[in-house]
Amino acid sequence: MPDRAAATPRPALDLGPILRDSRTSIVVTCGSGGVGKTTTAAAMALWAADAGRNVAVLTIDPAKRLAQSLGLRELDNDPRQVDVPLASPDGQLWAMMLDTRRTFDEMVSQHSTPERARAILTNPFYQVISSSFSGTQEYMAMEKLANLAATGQFDLIVVDTPPSRSALDFLDAPQRLSSFMDGRMIKLLATPSRGVMKIVGAGFALFSRAVTAVLGGQLLSDAAQFVQLFEDMFGGFRERAQATYELLRAPGTKFVVVSICEGDALREASYFTDRLRAEHMPLAGLVLNRTHPPLAALAAGTAQVAATKLEPTEPLTAAVLGIHAQRLAVRSAELHMRARFDRVHTDLPVVEVPALPSDAHDVPALREIAARLTGT
Amino acid sequence: MTTQTIAATEPWTTACRRARLHVITGKGGTGKTTVGAAMALALAANGRRVLLVEVEERQGIARLFDVPPLPYQEKKVAIATGGGEVRALAVDVEAALLEYFEMFYNLGIAGRSLKKMGAVEFATTLAPGLRDVLLTGKVKETVTRKGSDNRPVYDDVVLDAPPTGRVVTFLGVTEAMSGLAKRGPIHTQAEGVVRLLHSPDTIVHLVTLLEDMPVTETLEAIEQLRDKGLPVGTIIINAATQVQLPEPTLIAAAERRLDAAELTAGLQAAGLDATPELLDGLREQAAEHAIRVLDEQLCREQLAAAGLPMLELPRLVEGGDLGGVYELADRLTEQGVT
Numbered sequence: 001m002p003d004r005a006a007a008t009p010r011p012a013l014d015l016g017p018i019l020r021d022s023r024t025s026i027v028v029t030c031g032s033g034g035v036g037k038t039t040t041a042a043a044m045a046l047w048a049a050d051a052g053r054n055v056a057v058l059t060i061d062p063a064k065r066l067a068q069s070l071g072l073r074e075l076d077n078d079p080r081q082v083d084v085p086l087a088s089p090d091g092q093l094w095a096m097m098l099d100t101r102r103t104f105d106e107m108v109s110q111h112s113t114p115e116r117a118r119a120i121l122t123n124p125f126y127q128v129i130s131s132s133f134s135g136t137q138e139y140m141a142m143e144k145l146a147n148l149a150a151t152g153q154f155d156l157i158v159v160d161t162p163p164s165r166s167a168l169d170f171l172d173a174p175q176r177l178s179s180f181m182d183g184r185m186i187k188l189l190a191t192p193s194r195g196v197m198k199i200v201g202a203g204f205a206l207f208s209r210a211v212t213a214v215l216g217g218q219l220l221s222d223a224a225q226f227v228q229l230f231e232d233m234f235g236g237f238r239e240r241a242q243a244t245y246e247l248l249r250a251p252g253t254k255f256v257v258v259s260i261c262e263g264d265a266l267r268e269a270s271y272f273t274d275r276l277r278a279e280h281m282p283l284a285g286l287v288l289n290r291t292h293p294p295l296a297a298l299a300a301g302t303a304q305v306a307a308t309k310l311e312p313t314e315p316l317t318a319a320v321l322g323i324h325a326q327r328l329a330v331r332s333a334e335l336h337m338r339a340r341f342d343r344v345h346t347d348l349p350v351v352e353v354p355a356l357p358s359d360a361h362d363v364p365a366l367r368e369i370a371a372r373l374t375g376t
Numbered sequence: 377m378t379t380q381t382i383a384a385t386e387p388w389t390t391a392c393r394r395a396r397l398h399v400i401t402g403k404g405g406t407g408k409t410t411v412g413a414a415m416a417l418a419l420a421a422n423g424r425r426v427l428l429v430e431v432e433e434r435q436g437i438a439r440l441f442d443v444p445p446l447p448y449q450e451k452k453v454a455i456a457t458g459g460g461e462v463r464a465l466a467v468d469v470e471a472a473l474l475e476y477f478e479m480f481y482n483l484g485i486a487g488r489s490l491k492k493m494g495a496v497e498f499a500t501t502l503a504p505g506l507r508d509v510l511l512t513g514k515v516k517e518t519v520t521r522k523g524s525d526n527r528p529v530y531d532d533v534v535l536d537a538p539p540t541g542r543v544v545t546f547l548g549v550t551e552a553m554s555g556l557a558k559r560g561p562i563h564t565q566a567e568g569v570v571r572l573l574h575s576p577d578t579i580v581h582l583v584t585l586l587e588d589m590p591v592t593e594t595l596e597a598i599e600q601l602r603d604k605g606l607p608v609g610t611i612i613i614n615a616a617t618q619v620q621l622p623e624p625t626l627i628a629a630a631e632r633r634l635d636a637a638e639l640t641a642g643l644q645a646a647g648l649d650a651t652p653e654l655l656d657g658l659r660e661q662a663a664e665h666a667i668r669v670l671d672e673q674l675c676r677e678q679l680a681a682a683g684l685p686m687l688e689l690p691r692l693v694e695g696g697d698l699g700g701v702y703e704l705a706d707r708l709t710e711q712g713v714t
Contacts, residue, residue, distance in 0.1 A: 034405020063589040163404060263697070296657025298648070306646035316634065317642025319621045320658045323665045326620065326693075333694045357667035359588045 010342065013285035013349035015256075016374040019048040019156070023252055026149065026157050027284075030276075031258035032268040033163030036289040038062045039360050039369060040258050040353075041160040042070060045093060046363070047370035052088035053155040056148060057095045060141060060162045065361035067097060075099035077106070079148070084363050094154065103140040103147075104130040111236040120229050125222040137162045139241075146244040171245070171279065254284040261291055261334040266341050273345055285349030287373065288338065292330045293354055300328040351375070387685035388712035392609050395579035396528070397519045397572065399535045400612075401543040401597065402583030403590040407614045409436040411583045411689065412536040413462075414704035418713040420460030421705075424531040427518055428453070428464045431511045432538060437464045442698055448472075450518075454698075456705070463530075465518065469500055472510045476562070508546050509562060512569045519572060540582065540597040547573055547580075547606055579609035584679070586616055586672035591679060598682050611684050613676070615691040619669050621662065629666035634659050687711050 018024055029041045038059050045057035056079045062072065071082050072095055079094035086093065108126075109117045120126050130136060138161065145159050247253065255276050259269035269286060276283045298321075307321035342350075353372045360369055370376075392398075398415060402408035413428060420426040427450060430437050435445045441453040446466040454462040500507040521529045538546045549569045572578055580601055584594040594611060601608050621629050628634055636655060643650040679686065689707050692700045 032405070034403070064592060065588060294657070295660045296654050298654060298658075302648070306643075306648060310642055310646050314638075314642035314645055315622055316625060317639050317646070319625075320634070320639060320642075320662045321646075322620045323661050324658055326618075327661055329693050355664075357664040358671055361588065 011285075011347065011349040013256075013287070013351035014375070015044065015284070015287075015351065016047075016376055018254055018284055019044055019374070020051050020053070022053075022155065024156060024254055025154075025252040026145065026159065026247070026250075027254050027256060028145075028159045028161060028248070029256050029258050029287075030161045030272055031163075032265050035258050035260045035265050037163070037258045038160045039066065039366070040256070040287055040289065040373070041158045042066065042095075043360075043366045043369040043373055044256075045095075045156070045158040046084075046366050047374060047376075048156050048158075049091040049093035050087035050367075050370075052090040054090075054092040054153075055094065055156045055158065056154045057093070057158045057160070058098060058141065058144060058148065059095065059160045060098050060137065062097065062160075063359070063361060065359075069362045069366075070095040072097050075102075077102045077144075079154075098137070098141055098144055100137045100140045101130055103144050104136065107140075107143055107237075107240075108233070111233045116229060120226070123222055123226045123229065125226040129226075142244050142248070143240070146240070146247060149247060171248075171275075249279070249281055251282060253282050255281050256284050256287055258287045258289060260289050261337045263337065266337055270341060270344060273348060283348075285351065286345075288350055288352045290355040291334055291352045292327055293352070294324065294327055294331055296324055298324060300325050300332075303328070386712055387610055387687050388714065389609070389685055391576065391607065392579055392685075393714070394576050395607075395609065396531070397515070397533050397535065397578045398609070399537045399543075399547070399578065399580040400583060401537045401540050401580065402612075402614075403541070403585075403593045404539045406583045406585050406590050408539070408583040409434075409440060409536050410701060411612055411614055411704065412534050413437065413440050413701045414689075414708055415581070415713065416462045416532075416534040417454060417456050417701060417705035418708040419532045419534065420454075420456035420462045421709060421714065422456075422458035422460060424456075424460045425529070426456075426460065426462050427530045427533045428462055428536065429467060429515055429518065429533060430464070430536040431467045431515070432536075433466065433468065435466060436536065437466065440698065440701060457709075467511055467514045469507050469510055472514050473500070473506075476510065476513075506562075509549055509566050509569070512547070512549055512573070513562075513565045516565075516569045516572050519577065520568075537580075540593045543580075543597060544600045544604060544606075547601075548604055549573065574605055574607075576607070579607050581609050581612055583612045583614050585614055586675040588675070591675045594679065595682055598684070608684060611679055611682065611686045613679070613686055613688040616688050617665070617668050617672055618690055621666055621669070626666045626670060629659075629662045630670055632659055632663045634662060687713070 019027070027041075027044060029037045029044075031037050038061070041059065042057055042062070045055045049055045057070075058079075059067070059070075059072070062070070067073070071080060075098070076096050077099050079096040082093040082095050084093060105121055108120050112120065141159060141161060145157060148154065148157050257269050257272045257276070259265045273283065273286070303321045303325040307318045307325060310318040310321070338350075351373060353369060356365060356368060358365070360366055398419070400408050400412040400415060402411070409430070416426045416428040428437060437453065438444065438446050441464070443451070443453055446464055448466065448468045448471040450463045450465045452461055453464045456462060500510075515533065515535055518530060519528075519533045523529045537543050549566050582594045582597060584590040598608055598611075619626075625634065636659075639655060639658065640650040643654070648654070676686075687708060688711070689704050692703060694700065
């Protein structure tokens with residue numbers, strides 16, 4: 001069946017050579033929630049391991065059965081080797097599920113003395129920041145990536161990013177976190193000296209009272225202690241965040257945007273694409289997941305007419321033709337969505353991954369997806 | 377084409393009818409915003425007035441109803457069948473907190489400069505629970521607000537709540553408050569929210585797809601909601617596949633064993649050239665369809681274990697737009713949502 005998408009001249013995203021290339025050391029998948037990011041990351045890692053590379057895949061929140069098939073049972077902070085026979089004897093596959101809290105704890109320990117680290121880790125305010133500050137998970141995913149990359153233990157690290165509500169939080173989170181803790185507000189509330197009060201004025205005194213009334217005094221004094229403990233670590237954090245940012249922009253890194261052919265997901269993908277380009281991040285292209293190209297060459301109208309005609313006498317054939325007509329309708333909607341995306345991002349390489357009938361949750365299914373991803 | 381069987385018992389129970397605050401949650405990507413909008417339209421039928429509220433600052437409602445981004449104000453976004461009306465509100469935490477401080481502490485012009493300094497982001501970051509208390513507080517205000525005739529301004533309020541992973545924390549106002557001040561106006565307001573959420577006025581609906589992960593998350597969320605004593609209403613299955621094959625042929629189709637002779641004869645009867653390629657392609661597509669349908673049936677059985685009434689919505693070929701919302705609203709009405 002001639003597919004209109006195939007006729008459009010545009011670069012195809014050829015992931016095989018990228019994943020096999022020894023210069024590719026990091027692949028980052030990003031996209032909105034529910035588009036198959038984790039599965040795509042796992043499939044690419046498996047494919048590269050099958051091709052003989054030593055690969056680690058860092059996942060954030062994989063489906064239970066997918067995690068099990070990778071031998072992941074709990075949140076962990078060190079990659080574990082996946083017990084699966086690989087096509088190449090040189091290949092190795094490692095996997096881990098990010099433990100945000102522990103990654104944060106380790107980062108604190110690395111940048112401070114043992115006593116100080118202990119004081120920070122037990123501070124109630126730290127517990128709020130390390131578990132629920134928006135963007136912490138994104139930040140820690142990148143921190144872990146930098147850690148793993150620094151060990152030099154792996155040829156390739158594939159990272160799955162959290163489904164951020166606001167796209168690319170992982171780029172912004174380090175900045176946001178340090179500007180929050182470095183910010184004027186926290187200093188004012190923590191150490192409201194007289195000089196500062198004069199500048200800000202009486203409004204602040206009122207506000208301070210209101211905030212204290214709402215939040216309670218304990219929380220504020222925890223915050224004050226926390227800021228003092230943290231102060232001399234900021235330099236180290238910022239340096240580190242900057243180094244991670246540079247690592248992401250290095251030529252050995254490839255970003256892969258993942259989407260499905262639906263309005264909201266493509267809108268997000270479009271935003272990701274623009275943002276990555278604006279930041280000069282090495283963007284490989286777009287994986288368009290779960291598409292439905294027709295497998296039989298029969299025009300929609302013909303199938304529909306035949307299905308209607310056959311319904312009373314040949315119900316099975318009528319149903320099979322009905323399925324075909326339905327699939328063509330879905331395909332036509334997909335092509336329409338894709339054309340709208342393509343018009344904006346004319347030179348972005350794209351690869352379509354036709355949908356599997358079932359959710360992918362075992363190694364054979366991951367291999368099938370990898371085959372569809374790489375066209376092998 | 378066979379039609380989907382709908383549960384014999386009435387899915388829209390007396391408790392659903394009695395409730396005025398419908399909280400819609402679901403895993404990200406299950407279409408909870410679309411379903412919430414459809415629910416609001418269905419509830420607004422026949423001259424009723426419904427408020428649709430979003431709290432995640434995503435402007436999902438505006439996008440769905442194709443209107444400019446919503447300000448922090450209740451705006452009419454749609455007319456329902458029979459002349460009802462849906463209004464929408466995007467709650468903005470910053471505005472809610474300042475409104476609140478304004479009310480109780482009379483900050484005057486200082487409020488604005490504090491906003492510029494990032495004071496509000498600061499306060500809500502320091503105490504994430506505060507955010508939820510403010511958001512649910514605003515929702516409560518809209519549910520309990522009365523007009524000059526002393527009747528509720530809104531017949532129903534539909535809340536597009538945070539996703540399943542966060543909804544229990546979001547609705548667990550009591551716990552959020554335990555970290556905050558023990559007295560004062562916010563505390564009093566939070567107590568009112570707790571009363572509303574645990575009353576027959578409130579009911580939580582969970583939107584899911586018939587796929588592994590959303591089903592697991594839905595079941596986990598139901599358990600957690602029940603543990604907290606929050607009233608759970610229905611499971612709303614979204615984007616279900618319409619079964620096309622006759623029921624007895626599903627397994628054969630999934631195993632690629634559909635009778636080739638029968639299909640060949642059928643195609644020929646329609647005057648089509650039954651080439652082996654055509655036959656293979658059609659059987660493969662039928663297999664994918666059948667596997668999908670059988671997987672979905674397993675998911676339905678798993679969901680049934682929760683013992684909740686279920687509503688079901690079909691996968692729309694071109695969903696996600698306003699026409700789709702109206703179509704889904706009609707489907708909800710057919711299943712008794714009123």
